[in-house]
Amino acid sequence: MSTTESTTESAAAEPAQSMLSQRVGSFLAFAPLAVWTTWHLYSNLAAFQGPQQWEQAVSSPRAPLVEVITSTVVLLPLVIHTVWGFRRLRIAKYNNGSYSNFDNLKFLLQRLSAIGLVLFLGAHIVMARFKPLITTGRHETFADISYEMHHNPPTFFVYILGVLAVAYHLANGLATGGLTWGFAATETARKRLQNISYLFFVLLIGMGWGTIFALWNAGEHQRRMEPRADSPAIPAEAAR
C-alpha cells in the first residue's frame, strides 16, 4: 500500500471546494509562520552572547505601531492555520494500527506535534509575551527567562518538548508541503525533499536546544527579578 493510500483524508471528506482552504492553510504555514519561526529560533541564539545581545535581538521594545503590525502578521496567520489544522485533524483517517509504516507514523506525529504546539505556544505566548507586558509593562527579560530555565524544571522541560514539537512539525511540514504544492512529483524529488526536511529538523532542534542550554547556563547565578515597572531590564551583575 502506498503512503498516500494509507494516510491521506478520504475523498468524500475532502470536497473540491476545500482545495482553496488547503492551499491557504498551507501557504500561511510557510509564509509567514515557518519563516518567522525559523528567524525567531535563530535570533534566540544571541543568548550565547549575553543579556544585552539577547534582549536586543529578541525582546527589545519597538514602536507601538511596529508591535501591532508584527503581532498581527505573526499571530493572525497562526490563528488561521490553527483553525485549518484542527479541521485537518478532524477529517484525517488514522489507520496506524493496520498499516504501521514509517510514513504513517510521520503523519500521526505531525498531528500529535500540532496538539503539543497548541499547548506550548499558548503557554509560551502568555508567559513570555503577555504576562511580562501586563505585570511590568516590558517584554520578558534575560534575567527572568534564564532564572526560570535553570531553577524551574517544569519550564526547562516544557521548552525542551516545545522546541521538539516545533522542529518536527515544521521540518516534516516542509516535506508534506512539497506534496501539497507539487514540488515532489517524482520519487527522486520526494526523497530529496525528505532529506532536506531531516537536515532542517537537525538545524531547528540545534538552534532551539542550543538556546535553552545557553539560557540554562546563564541562569545558574541569576537572581529572580521582582516585577516592577521602573526596575532596569538587566540586573547589574548579569549585564557585566
Ligand code: HEM
Ligand atoms: C509555529 C507554528 C506552526 C508552524 C510554523 C506550522 C507549520 C506547518 C507546515 C509548514 C505544515 C505543512 C503544510 C502542508 O502540508 O501543506 C503544517 C501542517 C499542519 N499543521 Fe501546522 N504549523 C504551526 C502550528 C500549528 C498548530 C498550532 C496546529 C494546530 C492544530 C497545526 C496543525 C497542522 C496540521 C494538522 C497540519 C497537517 C496538515 C495536512 O497534512 O493535512 N499547526 N504546519
